[in-house]
Amino acid sequence: AQSVTQLDSQVPVFEEAPVELRCNYSSSVSVYLFWYVQYPNQGLQLLLKYLSGSTLVKGINGFEAEFNKSQTSFHLRKPSVHISDTAEYFCALYNFNKFYFGSGTKLNVKP
Amino acid sequence: GAVVSQHPSWVICKSGTSVKIECRSLDFQATTMFWYRQFPKQSLMLMATSNEGSKATYEQGVEKDKFLINHASLTLSTLTVTSAHPEDSSFYICSAENRWGQGAEGGANVLTFGAGSRLTVL
Numbered sequence: 001a002q003s004v005t006q007l008d009s010q011v012p013v014f015e016e017a018p019v020e021l022r023c024n025y026s027s028s029v030s031v032y033l034f035w036y037v038q039y040p041n042q043g044l045q046l047l048l049k050y051l052s053g054s055t056l057v058k059g060i061n062g063f064e065a066e067f068n069k070s071q072t073s074f075h076l077r078k079p080s081v082h083i084s085d086t087a088e089y090f091c092a093l094y095n096f097n098k099f100y101f102g103s104g105t106k107l108n109v110k111p
Numbered sequence: 112g113a114v115v116s117q118h119p120s121w122v123i124c125k126s127g128t129s130v131k132i133e134c135r136s137l138d139f140q141a142t143t144m145f146w147y148r149q150f151p152k153q154s155l156m157l158m159a160t161s162n163e164g165s166k167a168t169y170e171q172g173v174e175k176d177k178f179l180i181n182h183a184s185l186t187l188s189t190l191t192v193t194s195a196h197p198e199d200s201s202f203y204i205c206s207a208e209n210r211w212g213q214g215a216e217g218g219a220n221v222l223t224f225g226a227g228s229r230l231t232v233l
Contacts, residue, residue, distance in 0.1 A: 036224075043117070043204050043224035044155075090154060092222075099145070099222060103154045 002027045004093050006102035014110050015083055021076040021105045023065075023091030032094040033074040035065055038104075039087045047089070050074060061085070081109050113139050115207050117225025124195055125233055132190045132228045134205030140185040141207035145222070146178075149202040161188045195232040203228045 003026045013019045025031065032051050036044035048059025055067040065076045074091060086109045091102040114137040124130050134144055142163050147155040159180050160168045167180035177199075179191040188207075192199055206222040 034221075041120075041202075041227065041229065043115075043226045044206075044222075045224070046221060049221060097143075098157065098160075101154045 002031075002093055002095060002098075002100045004091050004100050004102035006089075006091055006105050008105050009103065010106045010108065012108045012110060013081055016080045018079050019077065019081050019085075019107065021089050021091075021107065023074045023076065023102060025072050025074065025091075025093045027072075027093060027095060029095055033065075033067060034092040034094065034099075035059065035063070035074075035076050036090045036092060036101075037061075037087045038090065044090060047076070081107070083109050083111060085109050113207075113221075113223040115141075115205065115223045115225040117205050117228055119228055120226060121229050121231075123231045123233065126196050127194055129191055129193045130195055130230060132192075132203055132205070132230075134188045134190070134207070134225050136186045136207040136223070139207070141188075142185060143208040144182060144188040145206045145208070146180060146188075146190050147204045147206065149204060149227075155204060158190075192230065195230070197232045200230055200232045203230060 005024045007022045034049045035047040037047050038044045047063050048057050050057045050067045058064045063078050065074055067074050088104045088106050090104050093100045116135045118133045144161040146158045148158050149155050157170050158173045161180045161182040163182045163185050169175045177193055182188040204227045206224045
């Protein structure tokens with residue numbers, strides 16, 4: 001069975017502080033992993049993806065994520081957040097022609 | 112880049128009427144499109160997988176007679192909510208799958224999402 005767990009439903013952080021959004025997955029086979037961002041009343045926008053190769057993946061808007069197979073994790077990080085990063089972030093796993101989404105983490109950046 | 116257009120973005124209808132939502136891939140061919148439903152403060156729930164020229168594959172618990180999906184061309188899929196009721200009110204999001212090399216994303220199976228359609232049934 002495939003599943004994605006996002007441990008934090010909400011993460012408050014001050015502007016210019018670093019942030020890490022946690023994602024763990026469960027799968028019996030190799031997977032592709034993604035992070036998407038959703039702004040209010042909008043669809044999802046791809047931040048970054050891990051398909052193979054280097055375990056450190058860089059995405060748009062200064063975000064990066066590290067694939068850790070032994071810990072089955074794919075945590076999202078940004079060294080310095082901006083107010084504009086306030087949004088909901090979804091971790092997703094792909095295999096067997098389906099995407100499985102985590103429950104989402106709301107990032108609230110405070111001035 | 113790869114763009115998926117979803118229309119309408121907002122729709123309000125009376126109970127008992129039907130509503131059609133369109134999902135178009137603008138600069139690539141999408142042999143597969145997905146329809147998701149998102150409840151407030153929850154993640155996306157896959158409703159069905161739509162394949163061009165064939166019947167949609169519905170997830171368990173999704174009523175195929177209520178949520179009619181048509182994928183008539185490589186760039187258009189439609190979701191029709193038939194005889195809508197207030198409990199059908201939700202945010203519906205479509206996505207199109209970019210296969211290897213298609214669209215700006217390229218590489219593996221990347222989903223490009225529409226902006227979503229908020230349905231309110233009175």
